[in-house]
Amino acid sequence: DQQVKQNSPSLSVQEGRISILNCDYTNSMFDYFLWYKKYPAEGPTFLISISSIKDKNEDGRFTVFLNKSAKHLSLHIVPSQPGDSAVYFCAARGLNAGNMLTFGGGTRLMVKP
Amino acid sequence: DVKVTQSSRYLVKRTGEKVFLECVQDMDHENMFWYRQDPGLGLRLIYFSYDVKMKEKGDIPEGYSVSREKKERFSLILESASTNQTSMYLCASTVAGQGAWTPLHFGNGTRLTVT
Helix, strand or coil: CCCEECCCCEEEEECCCCEEEEEEECCCCEEEEEEEEECCCCCCEEEEEEECCCCEEEECCEEEEEECCCCEEEEEECCCCHHHCEEEEEEEEECCCCCCCEECCCEEEEEEC | CCCEEECCCEEEECCCCCEEEEEEECCCCCEEEEEEEECCCEEEEEEEECCCCCCEECCCCCCEEEEEEECCEEEEEECCCCHHHCEEEEEEEECCCCCCCCCCEECCCEEEEEC
16 A cells, blocks of 8 residues: 555646646654656656755755645746646655655656646 | 676577576665666566665565665566566665665666567
C-alpha cells in the first residue's frame, strides 16, 4: 500500500503559467517532505523540502505547501518554463528514519512553449 | 560537488544470470541506498547501508542482496535474474544523521533488461 501518492501521472502547462503538482500521504509520522526532479537518463535531483512544522517553503519560482490536516502537499512552479519539463517525485521521511525516503509514483510535467 | 557513479548505463542479462550493479560515491558518505524505479510506482527502496559491512532491507529486498566492503562502494547483486527485475536501478548516498534531513544524491541510473 503506497504511503505517498501522486494521483496525476502527467500534467501539461503553457509556458509562463503556473504548474501545480499534488501529492497525498497517509502516514502521520512523516516529518519531512520533499520534491525531486528527474530528467530522462539522469538521476533525480533534490528540488525543495518542507518540515512538517511548517506550511509553506519558497525557493525562487518553486513553492511547496503542506496541509497536515488533509495530509496533502503541493508544488507550485511560477512561472513555468520549458526547462521545467521533467518527472517530479514527491517523497517523505518518517520520524527517526534517518535519511530513508518513501517516494510517490511521479508526475510528468510538460511545459509547452 | 557530490558524484555518485553507477558503472553501467545499460545492461542486458539473461534469466538466471547473476548480476552485479556497482555504485561508487566520492564524498565519504556513510549512508548508501539502492532504489528501483518503475512507471507509476516511483522509487522503491531495495536495500540501504549505514556503514561499511552494514546493510538493512528496504521495502522490496526479495531477489536481491548487497555488499559494502568499502565506504565508497555499494554493490547490488541479483543472485538469479528474473524478467520482473527489468527496471531502472538508482543508487544514492548521503551523510549520516537522524536530525535535520540531508538530500540524497543520486547516480544516473542503470537500466537493466532481463530477457
